[in-house]
Amino acid sequence: MHSGWAVLPSRVAAMCTVELQKLRHDRTELYTRAIQPALWLLIFGETFTRIGAIPTGNVPYLDFLAPGIIAQSAMFIAIFYGIQIIWERDAGVLSKLLVTPTPRAALVTGKAFAAGVKALIQAVVVILIAAALGVALTWNPLRLAGVVPVVVLGSAFFACLSMSIAGVVLTRDRLMGIGQAITMPLFFASNALYPIALMPGWLQAISRANPLSYEVDALRGLLIGTPAHLPLDFGVLGLAALAGIVCASALMGRLAR
Known part of the structure; x- marks a missing residue:
């Protein structure tokens, strides 16, 4: 078991390398995935900035929206990363991986953080689009470096959520x-589009239990300098990612049966 856990860093690095190689050989996915966030910023963001329908204090609505779209x-x-797990099960790859000494948690962690790498590349694209639209983003290297773990941890949680669902539904x-x-x-049901204070009470409760809200809060604090709760945000995202890894690891065996 010890030797299995020892390969965890190399497993994570290998999964991330595979994702980068996929993007290098076929950039179509990167371009097509940039269309939706561009539309949100160009149409929704610009329109609601002009009409001032959503109060965001001294922050222009487009600036407020950009971290939420990231x-x-x-x-x-x-969120659809579990499809890859099911494909690997159907192709016979997953069963071969599960009989190796590598712990299931190492396999799940590798895939979760590979999803984080893809999401981080997407975040860079959205940041460039937002900057081109005039969003007042920070270019402080330390703050930009802080964006990396926020996006990776958030993506790792949602990838694990997807893999957990895959372990339940199986198709x-x-x-x-x-x-x-x-x-x-x-x-x-997050603070991506509007401040939590504007929501009805029941939706505020849901938003505060939604990891996406903490990811958005951290991104706003880091990228546009709004008041944020960074220790809480990082703590929630870290715990959510860890819980996701544990849950997805426990359900991984169902896919191999």
């Missing part, structure tokens, strides 16, 4: 349906 884009990449069609059913509620 988090949304990262979540949309990660790609069911996972696609559930993934589509929960992504928009998770997005709208």
Whole structure:
């Protein structure tokens, strides 16, 4: 068991390398995934900035929205990551991986942080789009470095959530349906589009239990300098990612049966 856990760093690095190689050989996914956040910023952000329908204090609405769209884009990449696990099960790859000495948690962690790498690349694209639209983002290297663990941890949680669902439903069609059913509620029941204070009480409670809200809060604090709760945000995201890894690891065996 000890030797299995010893390969955890190399497993994570290998998974991340594979994802980077996929993007290097086929950049189409990167370009197509940039369309949706660009539309959110260009149409939704610009329109609501002009009409001033959502009060965001001294922060222009487009600036307020940009970190939320970064988090949304990262979540949309990660939430369907369980499909890859089911594909590997159908191709016979997963069963071979599970009989190796590598712990299931190492396999799940590697895939979760590989999703984080893809989401981080997407975040860079959205940041560049936001900057081109005039969003007043910080270029402080330390703050930008802080964005990396925020996006990676948030994406790792949602990837593990997807893998956990895959371990329950066991088929790609069911996972696609559930993934589509929960992504928009998770997005709208967060602070990505509007401040929590504007929500009705029941939605505020849901938003405060939603890890996406803490990811958005941290990104706003780091990128546009709004008041944030960074220790709490990092703590919640870290615990959520850890809980996701534990849950997905426990359900991984069901896919190999």
